[in-house]
Amino acid sequence: MANKSKLFDDAVASLTSLPGIGKRSATRLVLHFLSRPQEEAIDFVQTIENLVKNIKYCKKCHSIADDEICPVCASAKRDQSFLCIVESVRDVMAIEETGQFRGVYHVLGGIISPIEGIGPEDLNIETLKSRLQEDGIKEVLMAISPTIEGETTIYYLSQIIAPLGISVSTISRGVSFGGELEYTDEVTLGRSILARLPYNIDKE
């Protein structure tokens, strides 16, 4: 069923190309643009245009940035010897959100999965190697999802990092905070017991 306006249909079609947007939502959004002052929609489009034309990827960590080097890598307040390796920019955002990490990042841009045709050479591993050697990194934290592909990536990177005498850790995995044991699956619970933590009363 076609609408009377091709312009309208085109706008709906391009919005439905976005993830999570179906035809119904797209129609609502287009109608919204039409009901508002023209400048609003033009501003909106210009913001997106600005973003895609001018965004840069940090030369050190490969996270998104406005300049050659991102604010985190440029900051004197961050511990430049503590490196957190993540899969994607989204993970950087998630970790920054916690406010718990004071080091710097390295974005791999994916994880190793030969089935998907992604090998180590497709990831930002060469730049990682040079950073490890040149930037005085003392500790590496692997914040990578504990899937089979994630574990493989961690394992692979550890083989590169360990001989350099840099300590490697992974984020802990196990029973989620506020979760109940009864509802935790056996694999997770089993691993939580194997990788149990010393309990410290003085801990904050």
Next chain:
Amino acid sequence: MMGLELANLFNLLNYWAKSSYLCRMYLQSIRLTQFKNYGQRKFDFNARFNVVTGHNGVGKTNLLDAIYVLCMTKSFFGGTDRNIIRKETDFARLAGIFRMEGGMKQMDVVAKVIKQKKKTFEVNGKVYDRLLEHVGRLPVVMIAPDDTLIATGGSEERRKFADNTLSQKNPAYLSALVRYNRLLKQRNALLKSKSGWLDMNLLQSYNDQLLEPAEYIFSARKAWTDALTPLFNEYYSLISGAREEVSIAYKSPLSQDAFSVLLDKSLEKDKILERTTVGIHRDDFVFFMEEMPLKRFASQGQRKSFVIALKLAQYQFLAQASPELPILLMDDIFDKLDRERVANLVEVIGESGFGQVFITDTHPTRVSELLDIPHQVIDID
């Protein structure tokens, strides 16, 4: 005298233990919506014996498969989930009410299969995050005409049989298997993708990660083979009335050498063939009758009794491992069995060591005539 009385008392207690305590898991009713050939249909069942009769093609096997799906989260006959949706409809729904003595008194299991969506399973309204958490909670054994493939088919059939049993017994086995298969797939993809240069570090990452699940599966399969053999012998002689000694041998490359060594040894071969040529995915189980391999020797009737005995042994193995007696599904098993063996079989499953049983038969009264315990006849026609 005293000793005899004690022995009797013990037998009696044993009988009670099995019949009144263990035998309590059963499927009370099932409601099928657009499952295979069914439109909308509800069945109520007897806690012990159910005989499903009807003409060919009315859906006797499908009813057993529906029960199997509720226990194992997938069809006994394999294939994609879409195949369980009735033709020209968009979804299938299966709902079963299981009653049990210990723990949860009642489990309402609902399976929903919707075209182009993920299959979901829920118990008492709670949806599983991962389907494999359900496997083993409702143990089940299916005996079907195709089972002779376990004896005559490729090694894959026998591994499937072992995996089916061990996954139901222990959720950790299924996790290990899923993990192993995923790693193996990645390793094979790696071997295939690089015809010239192979990243040895990455290959080593897969090798090292494969060790743990492989060793786990190896020792579980080995222990299972040992535990199954005596049960298997017992049932074989009960059904066939024969004295032939039967046994199972587990053949795995891992019994020769440590898996890590095997992987290193086969590296050149793996590179050339572009796949992993050694591991528990190459295991086999060899069946013997009087110390002769079954594949070459047994007659059709012998094979049939052999495979039924194997399934009954699987049943007892699961019964020993689980607080509940498994559900036994027997599809069209009287084909190719003579009357004497049928009678022996019915007598065996009528004993206290068995729980709820479902039997299909095209003949409306054959099973009923042999069963001297209360049962229900479900006529699908």
